Amino acid sequence: MSGTANVLGAGGEGRRAMLTVASGETPLAARRIFAADKLMAAPCGIGLPSLANVPPEQRFSADDREVIALAEILVKSDIAAAEDWSKSERDATKYLLLSLERRIRMHGGSAIDRRFDLDLTLSDRLVDYSDERGPEGTLYLVLDPESAAFVLLSPTLELLENVHPYLPATFYSHFAGALNRWVRVYDYHDAEERVEMLREWYEGEENADQYEIPDVEGCTPKSLKETRLNLCELKKLNEEVRDPRMKALITGLLELCRISKQATRPEFTEDMGEQLMDSNPALPCLLAAFSSGDAVVGCFDDEAQTAMEVTPQPNVIIPLRLSDGKSVRDGFRTLAVVCETLAAASRLIDLMPGNEEGVITHEGER
Amino acid sequence: MNVHVRIGDNRIFALKQAVLVYQEGNRAFATLHEVKSRPDGPSYLCAGQSVTTGFLETLAKGLGASMAAEVLPENVLARTPALIAWWSPAQARLMFFGDSDPKTRHLNGKMYPHPALVFMIHGRELFVRALRENRRPKSNTRLMNAPYWNTDAEGRVCLGSMRVPEEVSASSLRGWEEAYFASEFTHPSGAVRLTSHRGGFVGLWSSLVERKHFPVRFLADSKRTLEEFLQSAVKD
Numbered sequence: 001m002s003g004t005a006n007v008l009g010a011g012g013e014g015r016r017a018m019l020t021v022a023s024g025e026t027p028l029a030a031r032r033i034f035a036a037d038k039l040m041a042a043p044c045g046i047g048l049p050s051l052a053n054v055p056p057e058q059r060f061s062a063d064d065r066e067v068i069a070l071a072e073i074l075v076k077s078d079i080a081a082a083e084d085w086s087k088s089e090r091d092a093t094k095y096l097l098l099s100l101e102r103r104i105r106m107h108g109g110s111a112i113d114r115r116f117d118l119d120l121t122l123s124d125r126l127v128d129y130s131d132e133r134g135p136e137g138t139l140y141l142v143l144d145p146e147s148a149a150f151v152l153l154s155p156t157l158e159l160l161e162n163v164h165p166y167l168p169a170t171f172y173s174h175f176a177g178a179l180n181r182w183v184r185v186y187d188y189h190d191a192e193e194r195v196e197m198l199r200e201w202y203e204g205e206e207n208a209d210q211y212e213i214p215d216v217e218g219c220t221p222k223s224l225k226e227t228r229l230n231l232c233e234l235k236k237l238n239e240e241v242r243d244p245r246m247k248a249l250i251t252g253l254l255e256l257c258r259i260s261k262q263a264t265r266p267e268f269t270e271d272m273g274e275q276l277m278d279s280n281p282a283l284p285c286l287l288a289a290f291s292s293g294d295a296v297v298g299c300f301d302d303e304a305q306t307a308m309e310v311t312p313q314p315n316v317i318i319p320l321r322l323s324d325g326k327s328v329r330d331g332f333r334t335l336a337v338v339c340e341t342l343a344a345a346s347r348l349i350d351l352m353p354g355n356e357e358g359v360i361t362h363e364g365e366r
Numbered sequence: 367m368n369v370h371v372r373i374g375d376n377r378i379f380a381l382k383q384a385v386l387v388y389q390e391g392n393r394a395f396a397t398l399h400e401v402k403s404r405p406d407g408p409s410y411l412c413a414g415q416s417v418t419t420g421f422l423e424t425l426a427k428g429l430g431a432s433m434a435a436e437v438l439p440e441n442v443l444a445r446t447p448a449l450i451a452w453w454s455p456a457q458a459r460l461m462f463f464g465d466s467d468p469k470t471r472h473l474n475g476k477m478y479p480h481p482a483l484v485f486m487i488h489g490r491e492l493f494v495r496a497l498r499e500n501r502r503p504k505s506n507t508r509l510m511n512a513p514y515w516n517t518d519a520e521g522r523v524c525l526g527s528m529r530v531p532e533e534v535s536a537s538s539l540r541g542w543e544e545a546y547f548a549s550e551f552t553h554p555s556g557a558v559r560l561t562s563h564r565g566g567f568v569g570l571w572s573s574l575v576e577r578k579h580f581p582v583r584f585l586a587d588s589k590r591t592l593e594e595f596l597q598s599a600v601k602d
Contacts, residue, residue: 051401054381062375093376099368123372139373146368219421325455339367 001279059091066124067092069322070139074099077329096122106335108343115346116285117146119337127277127311135271135325141335145285148186148300152274155219155354156249156289162225163246164189168223170234174253177347178260179286182338183315186284188224191216191299214295214302223292231257245351252348259344263337267320279314286345376407408503436536443484443503444596445536450538451486456500456580461571464552469568474550476521478571479580484592486521487534487542488599493521495595498582505593510585511560513570515551519558520598522589526552554566593602 071092074080080099088094100122104112112118121142125133134140153172158168176185195216202208231235231254238250289296318334321327349355371378387396397414398421404410433447446449458477463470482497494517495509503509511517516524528549531541554560556565563570563584570584590598 049411051381051384053408054409056401056403056409057378060375060379064374064376067371067373067376093371094378097369097371097378098373104369109367115497116367118367119370120367121370121372123370124374125372128372197559199600335547356410 013276015022050243059094061093064092066137066322067096069137070122070320070328071095073325073328074133074321077325077332079103079329079332083170083289102244103332103335104339106306107339108346109339111346113337113344115349116149117145117360118285118342119146126314126317127279132275134275134319137321138271139322141316141318141320142314143183143338144197144312144314145183147284148284148287149349150358151286151288151349151352152290152292152354152358153288153352156352157221157223159246159289159353160249163241163243164225166227166229167237167250168221169226169252170229171249172224173228174231174234174257175345175348176288178341179252179256181265182341183285184282184295185286185288185302186303187288188216188220188290188296190284190303191296194299194303195295204267214254216299217331218297219290219294219296248351249348252351255342256341256348259337260341262340263334265316266331266334268317269319272317272319274359276313278310280307280310282313282315283307285315285342324333381409385417388416435533438536439539441502442536442539444486444519446600449486449488449596450534450536450539451484453502454483454485454539456480456482456542458578458581459547461547462550464550465532466552470551470571473568473571473575474577476478478574481510481513481580481582481584483512484595485539485543485546486596486599490530490534491527492523492530492542492546493595493599495521495588496582496585498585500506503592505591508590509588509590509592509595511558511588513561513567513585515554515560515567517560518555519559521595522555524555562586586594 002217047268050277071080074096075082081102081219084098084102085095088098100120101109104120121128122142123142124139126140126142151332157168158174160171176187179185191214195213198211198213206209238247238254239270241247241250284300287297287300289300316338318331318338319327320331349358381401384399384401385396386399387394398415398417399414400412401409402412408510439452441452441454442450443453448552457480459480461473461476461478463474465471465474482500484495484497484503486493486495494512494514496512497507498510499507501551509521511519512521516526518524523546526549528545530545531538534542560567561570563573574580577597588595
């Protein structure tokens with residue numbers, strides 16, 4: 001009998017055919033309680049085939065001078081933890097991976113993962129499959145979305161409008177502004193640009209009327225055209241707000257804005273430009289729409305069809321110069337700010353009504 | 367957040383999927399299973415899905431067995447995802463010789479008549495053979511050794527520093543031919559009879575300076591037909 005049949009074959013002890021638990025998963029004690037076995041119905045022994053003796057990963061190591069140099073700086077700077085060295089089985093690449101995962105956990109990883117689906121890559125080049133790497137001794141931390149997160153705005157904006165007419169525009173402009181410092185948010189401004197472009201395309205055509213252009217203006221709340229308060233004015237207004245739900249929203253927004261400004265975006269250097277020549281705009285990390293099927297979502301879906309035709313620019317590029325320990329420490333500090341900004345945004349979206357959906361379920365949370 | 371480290375060739379490959387093949391006699395089917403990991407136990411296989419034609423196509427694409435549809439010019443003889451072969455009519459071409467051999471120094475940078483040629487690119491390797499007749503060869507046409515240095519008994523060209531096009535496609539074939547003749551012929555490659563001219567390689571080309579026609583009687587037999595030439599590359 002094959003190994004598969006051994007795992008998935010009918011159980012020999014019960015009268016009913018059933019799937020036996022994979023090796024190592026059946027509690028031995030349970031099998032020995034014969035008295036109970038006679039009193040109770042046979043347990044359902046369905047199990048998942050275990051890969052106990054299969055290595056969960058394979059490592060390929062070549063020239064690891066830069067890997068070791070970075071690991072050394074991280075250890076000396078107390079960014080990496082000594083205990084991860086044994087977990088990495090003394091592999092420097094794995095050690096860097098564990099150190100980055102630890103760093104993200106420390107700076108709001110679980111909050112980020114509730115809403116955002118992101119990839120953080122430590123690499124020697126900005127385009128993964130390119131032959132052209134960055135300058136010798138320079139590595140990059142690159143952040144990009146695996147898919148865009150979603151935030152529904154209308155219920156929040158309507159709630160805020162009841163408190164103060166300027167609050168919807170103020171809330172959204174600061175929310176998008178704080179996030180746009182680091183990652184791309186696709187919103188009604190992008191959709192308006194798309195509509196403008198479509199109008200130009202169709203203008204010269206004979207039957208221009210046959211094309212349906214998404215009605216972005218029609219779906220955009222008028223309240224967003226009102227005056228926007230600056231952060232000082234918003235803080236003052238928050239002191240007067242009595243509704244705890246509203247207060248939590250504004251406090252969450254102020255917190256997001258405070259965190260987002262704690263670092264500045266690293267300079268986009270010439271060598272980055274050379275590596276990213278002919279690239280598309282960055283992929284959005286967040287889609288901000290007024291309702292789940294509105295014109296903004298329509299424009300986003302439309303643009304998504306061609307977003308990957310040319311390599312997109314990364315959302316965040318943090319260069320790490322290995323000859324300069326300060327550059328590495330600054331880079332990791334910037335990463336911490338990016339992570340905490342995303343975590344604050346995720347927490348704020350949790351508070352925004354209508355966003356009960358959109359939470360990403362991870363293994364073990366179901 | 368998914369974290370990746372990609373520095374140089376260092377990579378950590380995580381087990382993500384498994385294909386299980388079920389067989390009964392000469393019939394078989396396969397299922398594709400996600401691999402899930404647990405922090406406190408071994409990884410396990412999730413329920414499988416039947417392997418679809420789409421999955422096999424994705425695998426084949428990953429192995430390079432896909433190519434864009436393109437209109438083939440008339441001189442193309444064969445095309446697979448890994449190979450392209452074409453022929454080029456007899457014509458006068460400029461030739462360059464390395465200056466390390468004093469016997470070829472006087473031959474450098476002059477026009478010579480050349481026989482019709484068959485080129486083949488397999489992977490990134492270039493092969494060349496000659497034709498006795500100046501017309502499109504058939505599958506059973508006997509091929510001749512190309513009368514050139516830097517070309518071994520199999521017709522494989524030692525590319526050295528030759529600046530060949532990045533791309534292998536029908537539109538880049540002229541670029542490959544030009545690159546071949548724009549680089550220097552520097553040395554013989556292994557035990558191969560390049561010509562039946564009694565003066566050998568140097569004697570042949572010395573006699574052809576500024577001549578109009580290549581005398582095909584001086585070509586040496588490769589002992590292979592066009593079909594055998596193409597098949598030999600596939601087998602390699």
